[in-house]
Amino acid sequence: MLDSLKAALADKVSTAPTDLETHGKDEAYPIRSLPQAVVYAQSLEDVVRTLDWARESGLAVIPFGTGTSLEGHVLPQGPAISLDLSRMNRVLEVRPEDFLAIVEPGVTREQLNAALKGTGLFFPVDPGANASLGGMASTNASGTTTVRYGGMHHNVLALQVVLADGEVLELGRAVRKTSAGYDLKDLFIGSEGTLGVITRLTLRLHPLPSHVHTLRVFFHSLEAAADAAYALMGSGLPLARLELLDELSLSAINRYLQRSYPEKPALFVEFHSSTREALEAESQMALELMREAGAVAVDAARTPEERNAQWEARHQLYWALVAQYPGHKFMITDTAVPLSRMPELVRHSQRLLREMGLGGSIVGHVGDGNFHTLVATGEQDYPKAEAFSARLVEKALELGGTCTGEHGVGLRKKKYLAHEHGAALEWMRQLKRLFDPQNILNPGKVV
Template sequence: MLEIDTRPVVLDQFTVDETGRAGRRPRGVVYPVTVDDVVTVVDWAREHRTPLIARGAGTSLEGHLLARGDELILDFTQADKILDISPGDFTATVQPGVSRTRLNAAAAEFGLQFTVDPGADASLGGMAATNASGTTTVRYGGMRANVLALQAVFADGTVTRIGRAVRKSSSGYDLKDLLIGSAGTLGIITELTVKLHPIPEWIHSLRISFPTVADAVDTAVEMLGAALPVSRLELVDAPSMAAINMFRGTAYAETPALFIDIESGSSAAVAANEQEIGRIAAAHDAIEVVTARTHGDRHALWEDRHNLYFAVKASNPGCRFMITDTAVPYSRIAGAVETATRLGAELGLNITVAGHIGDGNVHTIVPYTESEYEAAQRFSDLVVRHALEVGGTATGEHGIGLAKKKYLREEHGAAVDLMAAVKRALDPLGLLNPGKVLDVNPGNPLPNGS
């Protein structure tokens, strides 16, 4: 058995998540390096009836990683080898602790990139466990679209390889995608083979300001309908732009804006697409269109967008932060943003709204003090229920974790019972990340108190 670290100073690091949500001290922490290490821990946990939580970089936002009792943490930060990069196959095979920026640095030597970009420097195993997506999803898809195969250790200690390193397959049930997004509740991912994509020769980035959110959304939807080669398409509201200005020292118009990347194989093509985007934006009353063409200018523009969360934190000292991540149909995006803005004002909250508008994902960042906690919870609940009412989802990319379990049956109905059946079949003792996604215990026939 690997050594279990039980020092309080270490365990305390695992009692809060990125948003300040609190859990309990875990029983201890182990640091597996190989799949054999994981099997050893799983066998010990099964023998001693000790629950397990697999953890990577710890960037989860929905309480996936918080201990609630006597769990043992498997910290995969030392399982961080890039095992293979195959340029001819456009694939890479990695251990779960490899971060996306490390993989991208290694892949860039071959003119390739790993495209899933959730903003944080997350680990690949954690990104698969939560089915992460982000700014590039509009073109390249999230983790489910970019993981070809994986290796996992199940609750009985079995090591299984799932999927094949090919771009498509019709063979058998798709168990790989079942594990992706399961938050470590069905199996522990110990290796991944992921897609790599060529780095485009020509990329232009644009920031376009608009009078209203509706103008920005209408422009985005028209761009997508015109089949323009957009690889990033982000919406940022006026308060977000104000926070960015204060944090980054910029002087942007403090109005709703789109942040856009367009890609092409030639300078003429990317210029033509840029011109078409400008035409569409002008038809929707764009205030300003700014283009970044050099690598440095593009990097600076996207640093502004990626630093939004830190900008909002800096503007609200002493606050904790609640982040929602609903996703809605394209036709409902403007309404979702307007609803969030109205609810924030009604509840006296200083919210900001942004989102991966290219895939309908709407984020709100809610700063709150202790006295505002109930209002923040009320806001989050109303925003989620609005998304469900208009045909959307409670979580577009952060996952269910602890925070969103109460919406699962409302969104999925009787399918929740099928999910519970799968959980019991693969983890009959309920040892893998218990209480996350579903409340399923060996003696409880129905999940979530249904």
């Protein structure tokens, strides 16, 4: 069967064991499942040919970016091929006068921002990993800057998408807003490759902030830090990042990156302001607010080098924890709740970890009501970590939240969608059947 695929796409098809292994896992899901082949697409035509072959053969196709997803999005659930889009990695056009860029799906966020140097603009969505922009759109990624700039839904203006039947759609327009017809573009953002394959993105760009100030604020307890985060959100200050880290996180970072942060729960805070005067006034207001909220220590990152070091520490947290727990697996999951309930969910998560005897770190984008738990487990304890995740999701839903704020559904969160969406889940399934009647696009995921 694969001979006909190789005849159509020649050396773009690989069955090498190392390639199959790379495309049969993600960063955190515990199960590995290998595809039968990997197609390294280099053009729109390659994607169309692959889907033509899949329809004829009945084999599933799983779009693949950089493999940095966490919830089992890219794992085959039966015979499948992996459609790797990483070689479609050209920045096609940058239009500074329109504050937009047009890219292929394999372009990573760091690659795009490197291409934007000298324009005074940047692409702000920052999930931590250097993920592909196509993959980020497919999971509706967000991250540390979402509190100010929004996630992928807010920053994708248009998409080119190939449907399961090979039809190419142009969705959205290169404008800031439109009211023309149903918003099909946003239907594909967050669909995790189950409705179509993204082959081009038009992205919204933002001016680089002229004045940036960053604080590290430490507290005697995680609960106090969460309460302070809520107070900051209500202050009206121009927050660009608001990140919560627990004491375990700071301990791991200190050892891994040779830092000397106080090993206490902390908020990492960043402001983007229009003038130096405004920045100074806003920083002073934030300091007063944090002290009133119980801060025990405050440290400012004043130079670009210090700011970069601070956010490097936040982004390197996962690897710091891996180094702290050698030989362990990690169950990494996220939930999100209304802002007023976020401190309560943080308290619940910390209490639950203690009750279940699990070692784990709590870290998150608390300005969005969204946080992550990274639970270190041995092979035998992994089911206990999954049980923790289930109980945490149940609490988030009870508080009016969601089972996932930014990781996406994949395999792990499918079982919660009926509870979260009720009758709407069946309409999602009907949309899946409409766009993909043969069920060849990433089957077994989301719905």
